[in-house]
Each structure stands twice: as C-alpha cells, then as structure tokens.
Amino acid sequence: MTPERQRVPVLDVDATPLRVDGVIEELGNLIASRTTSTVLGHNLHSVTLFHSCEGFRSLYDSSAIVLLDGAPVAMLWGLAHQRQLKPLGQGTMAYRLGSMDWIPALGSVAGLQRIAVVGAGREANNKAVARLRDIVPGATVDGMPGEGWNQSLEEAVVSWLGEFRPQLVLLGLGMPLQETVLQRRLQELPPAVYCAVGGAIEQVAGVQKLAPRWLGRLGLEWAWRLVLHPGRVAYRVFVEPWKLAGLLIRRRIQSSRSRGK
Template structure:
C-alpha cells in the first residue's frame, strides 16, 4: 500500500476495506508487523520528537484515524482518502479474525478493562479464538520479563496482538517488538474501551465534522484540555503552513 508524507509523517493510503484485508493477510502469514492508528495527537507527538517520528515512519502501516489527516491528504495530494478509525477498524478486524479463526492476544490496559473485554467478546465475537490477555505492571519491564512475554505471546499462537498502552507508549512498544513477536501488532488504546462500552463514542455528525476530539474533551476536560488546546492549535498552524507552501494563498478551497 502506498504512503504519502505530511511534514515527514508517512500515512498509508487506500480504501477502508484494503486496510482490513491487508492486516488479515499479514496475520494469516504470522508476519511480525506493527500498525499505528494515527490521529492528530500522534502526528504532533511525532512532529515534536524525531525519534518517535522514526518509529511511525518505520511502521508496517499507519492508518489515517483522524478526520483532519484525511483532509490534509485531500488538500495536498487530491486524494479522497477514507478515514480508517481505530474504533471502526477494531470490530471489523475482529469479525474477520473470527471468521478466519485467527487468534487474538490482548496486551495492556487495566485488569478491569481486560475483564470487561473478555465478557464483551463472549457475546459479540463468540467464536473468536483468544490466545491470551495480559495487563502489565505500571513500570518498565525487566529484560527477563520482556523475554518471557515474547515467549508467552509467540507460544500462544496469536496472529494479532491488540496493544492497549496509549500513544506514544504503545507505538514505541510495538516498534521494539517488531521482529521478535511473530504476529501483527496494532495499537488500539483509544478504541478498545469504547468498543466494550467503558467509554462513549462521539455522535456520527461530530465524527463527520472532525470534532470527535471535542466530544472526548467534554468527557474528560481536566485530563485532555491542555493536550487538545496545544495539539490542535499546532496542527492547524502546520496544516495551513503546508497548504500555503504547496498551493499558495489562493488555493485554500477544498478540491472537488
């Protein structure tokens, strides 16, 4: 699948179904691969941290989760890119994995989240093979613990590892495990709690307007206010800077 660069941040392009099918193909062959589900927050984290930017650019696939990223692709490259949001990708991928009997391993999150996930999967995806679940301690793992985890996941038969550590921790963890874990790793820290009902998702009309972040801000204002004010403001600045550089001040209208 082709990638397009936005200020040195490579985003994989293609229609929505091609992302699902490509991940399933990688999982079927037990490829050691990492998939980053990119939104504006991840984009800005990568912009500020060159080493993290390299982590993203070295990933097997980077899906355009955030609606604003699809807008940039449309303005800069004229691509009508589907949004590939983690909250849509996760259940669709699990459905395909269930049909093809591809085992899933859930790594990260709290014990309460994993318990909720286990109950949810029993009725939503009853025939999905569960290779295992593990909630790591809130501290860096020792080398011995890391080696045991790799062995545990590889011996479980997992084809896909769903990683629930949050950005940028989960992306860095997947990068460190690429070549060691024989499965496709996908960062779903923001999607899993929504899928299992522990958090609510924004209404469809807010998603369409690219304002899903506003809904999340209203849910957790204290935790997210500073992040979104700084992140979104910087993204808007970089977005218009890129547009002016590519098209000039007279080309700000949306391409048809």
C-alpha cells in the same frame, strides 16, 4: 504487497488511506504472511511526536499500515487527493479511521484465529476479550491488563505473548507508551500483527463511552473527548497544535537553508 503510502501535505507525513473493507483485507494479508508487522494511526498528537522523536518516526516509517486517524490529517490528505475520492463516490471522512471503526469488523478478517488484547484495567480487559469472542466467533481470544505498566509487567506481557503466539495483538496503552513499547520490544515478540489502538480496549468493553460516529465524520470528536476527559485532552487540543506548528516551521526553515547551500 504493502499498501501505497500517500503524502499528507502541510503535516509532512505519509499515511495509508484505507476504508474499513481495505483494512480488513490488509489485515488478512498480513496474517497470512506470518511475519511481524505493525498497524498505527496518524492524528495531530502522533504527527507532533513523529517530528520530535527519532525513535517514534522510525517506527512509523517501518509500519505496514498507517491509518488516517485524526480528522485534520484526513482532511489535509483529502484536499491533496480529491481525484482519488471522486471516482469512488466517497468523502474524505470515509478514510478517517479510528480503531473503533474497524475493530467491530474483525470477524471478516480471513484466517484470524488467535487474538491478544493488551491494555486497560483488568475488568475492561476481560470485558473486551469477551466482546471480541462474539465479534470473531470461534477465535481464541485472551488478554492481559496494562494498568500500572512498568518494566516487570512489560516483561511478563512479552513472555505471555511468546507463549500464546497470537496472530493479531490489540495493544491499548495510550500514545506514546504503546509505540514506545513496540520500539523497544518488537524484535523480541512473536510474529503477529501489532495494532496500536489507544483507548479502544475500554471502548470495546463498554467502559468508556464512544463518541457518536457522526461527530467523527464532522471532525468534532475532540470536543466529545474534551468534555469527558478535560484533564487528559486539554493539552492536546489547546497547546500541542502550537507546538506542532513550531516544529513544522522549523522543519521548513531547515529545509530551505539546506537547499540554499
């Protein structure tokens, strides 16, 4: 059974509020089903793309799991679902899960025996594969780099996945490239659980330094990324929230007009 989706108010998206143990259990269920499914995450960047790109929105709507990835998304969800939080004795940030919150726990996924790692440069990919072999002892883990992604490399990866037949695929090409690849190739890919993990491959490899988890619990991981990668992150921090606000305002105006007809 697919986990329940819940509304994130203000942002007008749905997500799957899970803690780490819930993600691990659901991954085991998806693997046991032997079908094709996706695991995605919602942060402000993905919410902006969700409201501005039909293909992106379709992928999210059909995903098996959409985690509360960004702190603002988790906080807004928590404000609307406080009754769910209190009996569990958990704060909202227990449900705010980036890829590096659950990847280290993959060794507890029932039946996980074959893992593919797609993305990052060759050195980082190799290191991530080696690390995952330690995390999931006895599993067959292999990878293909994603640096310089183009049509030729994409076709090679699709062919390789078809031969390798993994149960779980960590796809780390960055947003929105990884989601775009899933949109156009998912029907061609072998049955597996495809997880969009962004820069987590480099973090698993130890190439990219992971923000202290206490910063993430405070909702300040963006500041860490801004300091380390200002050119890559500045637009998302300072410009994209205004773009998202405009999209949400326009959405509400259109909805109001539709109701008034």
